[in-house]
Amino acid sequence: MKHIGLALRYVFIVAMAVITLFPFVYMLSGSLMTYQESTSIPPTLVPAHAQWGNFAEAMRQAPFARYFVNTVLVAGASTLGTMVTTVLAGFALTCLDFRFKKALMACLVALLMVPYEIVVFTNYSTIADLGLLDTYPALTLPSLASVFYIFYLTQYLTAVPRTYYNAAKVQGCGDLEFIWRIMLPMCRPALFTMGLLLFIGGWNNFLWPILVTNTTDMRLISNGLSAFASESGTAVQLQMAASAITIIPILILYAIFHKHIIEGVAQNGIKG
Amino acid sequence: MAITISNLSKTYSNGYQALKNISFDIADGDLVCLLGPSGCGKSTTLNIIAGLLDPTSGDIGIDGHSIIHEHPKDRNIGMVFQDYALYPHMTVLENVEFPLRVGDHRKPKAEAERIAHRYMAMTGIEEMADKKPGAMSGGQQQRVAIARALVGDPKVLLLDEPLSNLDARLRLRIREEIRRLVKSTGITTVFVTHDQEEALSISDRIALMNQGVIQQYDVPQQLYLNPANLFVAKFLGSPIINLFDLAYDQSRKALTGPTFDIPLDRLDRGRMRDGLARALASGKVIAGIRPEHFLVADAGRTPDFTVTIDSVEMIGRYSVLHFDADGVHAASTVDARSPIRDGDRVGYVIDYGDIFLFDEQGTRLY
Numbered sequence: 001m002k003h004i005g006l007a008l009r010y011v012f013i014v015a016m017a018v019i020t021l022f023p024f025v026y027m028l029s030g031s032l033m034t035y036q037e038s039t040s041i042p043p044t045l046v047p048a049h050a051q052w053g054n055f056a057e058a059m060r061q062a063p064f065a066r067y068f069v070n071t072v073l074v075a076g077a078s079t080l081g082t083m084v085t086t087v088l089a090g091f092a093l094t095c096l097d098f099r100f101k102k103a104l105m106a107c108l109v110a111l112l113m114v115p116y117e118i119v120v121f122t123n124y125s126t127i128a129d130l131g132l133l134d135t136y137p138a139l140t141l142p143s144l145a146s147v148f149y150i151f152y153l154t155q156y157l158t159a160v161p162r163t164y165y166n167a168a169k170v171q172g173c174g175d176l177e178f179i180w181r182i183m184l185p186m187c188r189p190a191l192f193t194m195g196l197l198l199f200i201g202g203w204n205n206f207l208w209p210i211l212v213t214n215t216t217d218m219r220l221i222s223n224g225l226s227a228f229a230s231e232s233g234t235a236v237q238l239q240m241a242a243s244a245i246t247i248i249p250i251l252i253l254y255a256i257f258h259k260h261i262i263e264g265v266a267q268n269g270i271k272g
Numbered sequence: 273m274a275i276t277i278s279n280l281s282k283t284y285s286n287g288y289q290a291l292k293n294i295s296f297d298i299a300d301g302d303l304v305c306l307l308g309p310s311g312c313g314k315s316t317t318l319n320i321i322a323g324l325l326d327p328t329s330g331d332i333g334i335d336g337h338s339i340i341h342e343h344p345k346d347r348n349i350g351m352v353f354q355d356y357a358l359y360p361h362m363t364v365l366e367n368v369e370f371p372l373r374v375g376d377h378r379k380p381k382a383e384a385e386r387i388a389h390r391y392m393a394m395t396g397i398e399e400m401a402d403k404k405p406g407a408m409s410g411g412q413q414q415r416v417a418i419a420r421a422l423v424g425d426p427k428v429l430l431l432d433e434p435l436s437n438l439d440a441r442l443r444l445r446i447r448e449e450i451r452r453l454v455k456s457t458g459i460t461t462v463f464v465t466h467d468q469e470e471a472l473s474i475s476d477r478i479a480l481m482n483q484g485v486i487q488q489y490d491v492p493q494q495l496y497l498n499p500a501n502l503f504v505a506k507f508l509g510s511p512i513i514n515l516f517d518l519a520y521d522q523s524r525k526a527l528t529g530p531t532f533d534i535p536l537d538r539l540d541r542g543r544m545r546d547g548l549a550r551a552l553a554s555g556k557v558i559a560g561i562r563p564e565h566f567l568v569a570d571a572g573r574t575p576d577f578t579v580t581i582d583s584v585e586m587i588g589r590y591s592v593l594h595f596d597a598d599g600v601h602a603a604s605t606v607d608a609r610s611p612i613r614d615g616d617r618v619g620y621v622i623d624y625g626d627i628f629l630f631d632e633q634g635t636r637l638y
Contacts, residue, residue: 161355163355163357164359166344166351166353166357170344170430171345171370172348172377173371177375181370
């Protein structure tokens with residue numbers, strides 16, 4: 001009985017792994033097929049000869065390099081921006097005493113409950129009124145602060161004794177010096193998780209960039225890919241190659257930092 | 273540097289009055305203890321001196337110069353916290369030199385390190401320079417905290433219950449070390465503690481506080497031998513002072529109680545205070561008698577009263593005899609070699625010259 005239970009458990013785990021991994025594997029293998037192989041019935045699983053040219057062809061048909069640079073810039077800038085605003089807000093909410101602090105916290109909680117789809121409209125009209133449509137600021141401005149991460153970091157910082165701040169003050173340390181030399185090193189794990197998840201979130205961002213950009217040069221990789229899927233018509237093998245190109249950087253990030261990402265998600269219930 | 277604290281009051285935003293108009297002066301180079309039960313305002317006072325709290329009113333001067341509106345970082349104060357607040361991501365050396373490496377008067381790395389090493393040598397932690405605080409014992413962390421507090425050559429050193437996280441034996445040693453250290457540097461020091469023994473042994477002067485008021489500010493000896501009021505008499509001394517509610521009998525000119533009487537003519541006239549006559553007129557007086565002032569009557573001397581000993585508690589250099597004085601628990605101390613055992617009848621003589629009398633409000637009368 002015990003062995004059967006164990007066997008069933010393994011069968012279940014393996015089945016789940018296959019279901020999860022199959023699309024990725026098929027995408028990679030599809031990106032190396034010929035057009036005939038990718039559309040044949042019954043489907044080909046492994047191409048007869050790896051068609052590395054698919055990648056070059058996909059890159060030639062759409063400016064993926066440009067998308068890539070755009071995405072790195074935008075995701076990088078919003079990650080950096082959010083980190084800066086979050087750290088400053090987290091410091092203020094934990095170390096400083098000011099009037100209406102509790103009311104401010106309550107407002108932040110309330111903001112957390114507003115769905116993103118509602119904010120998108122007001123953000124769009126703001127950006128449009130500022131005349132920033134189809135620019136890099138339009139892509140980054142709305143994601144330079146995050147109530148969620150402010151909350152996350154504040155929560156983390158409340159566990160750090162206040163005496164560190166008091167000690168630093170008495171020792172002649174200014175607030176910015178305290179943040180830089182003491183607070184940041186002490187909450188490094190939290191910041192690391194935050195940075196990773198922010199960057200991945202920025203990379204996968206789809207709705208916002210498609211709203212505020214309309215020229216090809218301003219597209220991010222996710223929009224570029226979806227545009228390519230309709231523009232390339234039925235060239236499935238090229239679509240697969242393009243998809244592979246777009247997710248490889250994120251896969252590399254996962255491969256290097258999977259421990260941190262999983263820990264961060266598990267501890268804080270952040271959706272990755 | 274001399275510290276002048278004048279009319280300091282602090283009311284917290286929830287309405288709690290932590291300090292009620294306290295004033296006292298600390299002479300240059302003195303080691304002063306703020307002593308009292310929790311919630312008495314001692315830590316509040318310390319934090320106001322450090323600038324970590326703003327007072328509701330009042331002023332603090334260091335060498336005649338008011339610092340009350342200065343930011344903590346500009347006050348040039350060294351402080352040791354109860355939990356030490358050593359930065360866990362820095363080594364001992366980095367912790368100690370930290371105050372020299374931040375702020376407007378930042379020193380070059382090499383100079384800061386040289387100074388840090390001098391203070392680390394002084395506190396005996398030099399060989400631990402590259403360790404992280406997490407890998408050190410409580411006593412070692414304590415020394416790092418002291419070295420870090422002194423490294424900036426502050427005008428004033430503040431210590432907030434620095435010994436409370438150490439075990440008893442270490443506490444004795446470190447408190448002597450602290451005294452030696454601050455006396456050798458000559459720095460004016462304010463030390464907060466709730467431990468009377470710590471305060472009595474280490475300080476030049478003690479400010480005993482209760483409910484936001486300084487009850488007595490004096491040298492340790494005077495605090496014990498000459499308490500200003502009932503609170504001071506009760507707070508200091510171990511075992512705790514014995515208290516008896518006595519009534520005044522006009523006809524016999526004596527304070528009378530169920531176990532013993534105190535005839536007024538046995539008291540020292542020179543120690544009597546102004547309020548005594550008024551209290552006697554009201555008829556009620558509280559007598560405070562320290563355990564060492566109940567003397568076991570030698571053979572041939574008439575005891576003032578005789579009781580049965582409930583239990584004998586051996587402390588070390590003395591023993592405590594517990595007895596019941598008609599409903600009031602009382603204790604006396606005797607030499608450790610005393611043959612007295614549980615259940616023995618013992619005759620006591622009261623050392624009238626050293627007893628205290630208080631009125632019902634706790635004001636000292638004798």
